[in-house]
Amino acid sequence: MSTSLRGNWNYPTTIWAGPGRIAELADACARTGMKRPLIVTDEGLIGAPMIRNALAALKNSALFGAVRGNPALTHVEAGLRAYRAGGHDGVVAFGGGSALDAGKVVAFMSGQTRPLWDFEDIGDWWTRADPAGIAPVVAVPTTAGTGSEVGRAGVILNEETHQKKIIFHPQMMPRIVISDPELTVGLPPGVTAATGIDAFVHCFEAFCAPGFHPLADGVALEGMRIIHRFLPRAYADGKNIEARAQMLAAASMGATAFQKGLGGVHAIAHPVGSWFNTHHGLTNAVILPYVMTYNRRAIEGKADLISRVLDLPKRGFDGFLAWVIDMRRELGIPHSLADIGVSVDKAAIIGREAAIDPSASGNPIPVDAAQLEHIFRAAVAGRLDAVDAAA
């Protein structure tokens, strides 16, 4: 089976996919010219055998493992100090979305003189960066959701404003990705579900975002088909290597597709994560049906197409929505934001910040702060029937 799950791909970057391919980590670093890599990982992975093995395999490497969920400027700054103190010349970003984002941003900032927030993803701000000061990255995902391993941005929390900022530069794309499903077999079912639905939402929001982008649409549709088939299997049996390999591919597909845009789910999930420190994938998973219901008028045709590609028992928007709700329940995802510790006392702020989140512009129906607040309140209450679909 392992040979059939193996592939070398070259879009959107070089991806070495397949069980056991972490053995090629030193080769990947050598190909990017790294001689002294800094391994950036999540706090939770510091002692893991896969990190110890990576340190042993990479000569002259060091470990920076102080990255938390929803990484903030302080984590990036600490990583930069470690990078400079060790005289490193590249980053191995190894872990879940937080480690990948933090690692990519450390490599990006390693040779910049301007402050981090000057490189927020606004207009052409990325051109302020000195391209010669961007160090190479080898990315090793250990969850299948974020897709950050094939993304050109990192999401960093500004702790002063409580806003998640997208730091963007085309050269932030990792040079080589090692997509090894054996690294994800230890993910607990809850994390498998939450990150897997994040990948689904990337595909879904990209597919429904307005605009002419058949490349993204094709990738998104196939990504949803794979997740429909394999997420329940990866959840039920974490050691199912085929399901893990398919989910890793689907996660990369989601992030490839969302160059086209995201939408209301991510627009609301970002400020909720900033204010309540909720898990990104889990937050998206809870919010998804509320935003779908709000967007109904604009996405009925696309929802019908998705229901046919996924070969759902019931077709059309209603069949698709019913499947989303069933899948969510079967994967142990709660129905309301209140269930994950989110309250309505910040509803006005969430609405305002969701409206200015870059994801909001990809929503299939234009949404303002009041409408996003309305959807948020329904999601906190767990009342799908309270969502007024846009006319």
Ligand SMILES: [Fe+2]
């Ligand atoms: Fe996401």
